[in-house]
Amino acid sequence: MSQRVKIKQVLHDDAVQYTATVKGWVRTFRSNRFIALNDGSTNNNLQVVVDFENTDPAILKRITTGAAISATGTIVASQGSGQKVELQATSIEILGDSDPEKYPLQPKKHSLEFLREIAHLRFRTNTFGAVFRVRHTLAYAVHKFFNDKGFVYLHTPIITASDAEGAGEMFRVTTFDPQKPPVTEEGKVDWKEDFFGRATNLTVSGQLEGETGAMAFGEIYTFGPTFRAENSNTARHLAEFWMIEPEMAFYNLEDNMNLAEEFIKYVIRYALEHNREDLEFLGARLAEEEKSKPQAERSEMGLIEKLEFVLNNDFMRITYTEAIDILKNSKPNKNKKFQYMVEEWGTDLQSEHERYLVEKHFKKPVILTDYPAAIKSFYMKQNEDGKTVRAMDILFPGIGEIVGGSQREENLDKLVHKMEELGLPVEEMYWYLDTRRFGSAEHSGFGLGFERLVLFVTGMTNIRDVIPFPRTPKNAEF
């Protein structure tokens, strides 16, 4: 281990005539002589040249796709044209064999669907190597952005008793024997007997707890796993996903939008600067995919071009009401091309409408604000018009909603009134309402789906391919 160098460094340094040991996994072994070795530090392989005439044939036979090896030798300028430098090996050690009859990865293109079924091995492919290195960089950039701005990283609870967020179906957390849970005299499950003395669930959002932190530290963010027991079977939903939720005191809706836009641009720029090679690989991969699509469906921009375009352009900001007007007068609405016609103010926008606005009309990210109160959550600040709330959704091309946020209702009476209207347990939520009872102030926040961000940056199209081990309905393998 002492002498080991990472392949990324060997390739980056571009130096020659020095001794080095590298360790990694064999991608292919060509001509009984050339090993394409990958150690996960970069998508590029190091070519290890074996002196096959002076190597034990028994060792040569064990250099198979997937095997872990250690190679020591001299880094020299390559005679071949595919790489600048290579390792002229003087000794090869097999660290772990890989039975070629059984190892599922071959040196060829595999379908993403197949690789999803072997998610524990797909990290060893170029595509997933790049995707998960980019994911890491984005996660790091999230923390760096907020840390540099003085936000406090607050760990909100994973297990919650609150069922008032209204953000969807929840997973129950219990230690009861499912065969025979304790029951009350009425024959109902007696949650008082459960571990926490009450019914508990996995969190669907850290927002409400986050608000209590914002009303002390000023600015906080959460970044953790989130769980939704919805029976959603789409390329952009997971039952377990990672969400970033900043919450800021003294921010109004505009401050909130400014922060969200700055944040998204920051992390994208950070990935472009620190994962250029991986993004170039993913871009090339995407371009290859595009070739097999019909002309009309091809995207106009390459991956990196698309990311730079987002960095260099302001997000379009319009109100829900303006969006409805645009959609009403749009060609697909007049020609009845929409599956759902846009007729009246007040209904929620369908995916096809959001896609039209983002991908056809404005051709850039769009921030929609001031939605009808009836289709948004109880905690959003009510506008003076009595109809709309200070909500904002950020819509991205190909992804849809990547951010959902709002200015929060800081007026205790208005908030309680709204909760009573919706039949929410006001008593139980005393701790949340205390933020409005004691030193209430204007504040805002948003939630950003991390995997949706990774989807956009990597150019992948299925959310199951940007989280290591996806949890979806009927799937919790690995």
Place this chain on the structure above:
RNA sequence: UCCUCCUUAGCUCAGUUGGUUAGAGCAUCUGACUGUUAAUCAGAGGGUCGUUGGUUCAAGUCCAACAGGGGGAGCCA
């Protein structure tokens, strides 16, 4: 959850109006070759046609249910 399409070798896919022994490329194995880049060339092995039931003299092919997967929709991040 709804609509729709798909499920044939380890992988990607052919398989005609239902008809005799189900094919190809890649991978694997054996051999040849050795500065290769998903190496190349020759040969070989490899199949409960997703599962169950039905129609028929006969089912990979037709029908039904179920399971899994893709695409779209809803819910949302």
